[in-house]
Amino acid sequence: MKTWAGVLPRLVLIALLVAFLTNPNWFEPLLKPLTENNAPVIYNQGSLLTLTLLHLRTVLIATVAATIVALALAILVTRPVGAEFLPLSRSLVNIGQTFPPVAVLALAVPAVGFGEKPTLIALFLYGLLPIFENALTGLTTLPANIVEAARGAGMTGWQRLIKVELPLSAPIILGGIRLSVVIGLATATIGSTVAARTLGEVIIAGLLSNNLAFILQGGLIVAALAVLIYDGLSAIEHYTARRMGREADGG
């Protein structure tokens, strides 16, 4: 019963999003009052669906890269070989989080030029931090008796990592990935200030031509994507947490 009440609004949201992306003209009457002087109601310099897919692609590439690097680093500093780097990596993560996304984006432009690349770099750097932090928490707060048992069973370090430590910390690591995806979805819109093709293009076109309908449709698509992806990843997280018998305690 309870699950239906939770699922239904999401299904409606998905249906609305798909309908809007495939047939934006259906919604024209709704947005019409927001425009002035017969300005176009629906973004007309590119298909909303294409921009949404490009937006998602940018976030996906950046998140996958960030996950691989952050996870590798977190594994490294929690092994005896890299233990020396653990305190330093903690302070670096702390420092890194203070860098504003706009600054990262703008500073990446001289190095790689305009377009998708600076956006990918900014999203990658921004995505690293939550994943790294959560992976570190996951790998350093494993129940000692389980790790001991794995060692007692004669597992090598590598086997322990793959079969015990990573699966057990999976829910917490997923939590970090979820955070970084949601941040990435919003940050990718700023990427359009350096000419990346994302949904930010729609919002910026609206800001430049004073067209509220554009701003609203761009903003709402991103917000809907963020809510849906957040929920989807939360569900996966709860599922793995239940399977691992480790309730996700982090937000």
Next chain:
Amino acid sequence: MSDLPPCGGDVRQDRGGRLAQTLLMTLRFDKLGVVIAIITAYAVLLAPFATFRANRIVPGSARSILEALPAALGPLLLAIIVGATIIALFKTPLLLRLAAGVVALASLALMIGVAGTFLTPAGNTFARISPASGFWILIFAFTLLLADVLTRLDLSPLARVGVLVVAAVAVGLLLVSGSWNDLSILKEYANRADSFWAEGSKHVTLALGSLLAAAIIGLPLGILCHRVERLRASVLNVLNIIQTVPSIALFGLLIAPLGWIASHVPGAAALGIRGIGTAPAFVALFLYSLLPVVANTVVGLAGVPRAANDAARGMGMTDRQRLFGVEFPLAFPVILTGIRIVLVQNIGLATIAALIGGGGFGVFVFQGVGQTAMDLVLLGAVPTVALAFAAAIILDAVIEMTATKRRVQTA
């Protein structure tokens, strides 16, 4: 028994062994040092130290350390870099590493200014000298060394703020002394000195003002959510959804309602409320700030031990006394963490206000991106990063101090 040294054996051999051992100890590699050595080697050998451009937007040509500095100073800087790298490379005492990091960073900071003066042709006001990738990588490498030392020294919160103040004063002195005046970023500054400080104060006002408003509204709202469970989920949900709206969209969306208020509510326009400009930026930052403040207030109050509350009740405290005398002080470090998140986030987000005419350092960033003048981008980005960084260090120190004070008091 067998591993005891033989009585009356060859003492000289024993001493020789120990000497070899200490020598081996001193020559042991530091793992981070190896990383730093690789980075500095790349920066010195393969990356340019400074860039020379004929004017502010043409592509530049690279200059190495030896090309960028006068005859005697180039080798001197190289020697300092090599020396500091060697100290970093082996396991050396912390204070020596600290000195190496500070000396290396200070000489880099001084020398880049010298390079600016040296490379600028006399009387040429169009030429632009800027630090190039090699310089930034070297700064990064030695900052890494310094960060590692400071982390290992495990400084007290006050000492960390002290380090921050010393660094800020050092940079301030370099700026005032004019030794950086021939660098491109300061040439951009010289052309815009007035607007730099105006936008800067707008930036700080936006970030701090919206934080203040969020604290005034958010704290009571958080307390209310803590007391009334039915309210909690819905308020937090709404605030969560606001966070998912991308910042540039939220800024844009507020233009319409605020424009309407300005033209329909008497006196609103006189207060400075307008559709574009500071007002929508302020409201957007305020809305983003609410979630961390409210959520951390709720979490902090929920974490107050039941025993403390029971004891307060048993002493006959009223609800209000309990709130201000017991719950609030105990939850304070957590609430402060929320404030820290908000402040750092606001300083960053305030750059976006420039897109809707709200001012702030973002003005330079977006102008610079538009003109592909990267020095102008830096003029906006560097102070923003510095402000966010300083705010994070100071608030972290305050949080740690309040948390430890509490622990000492309860112990």
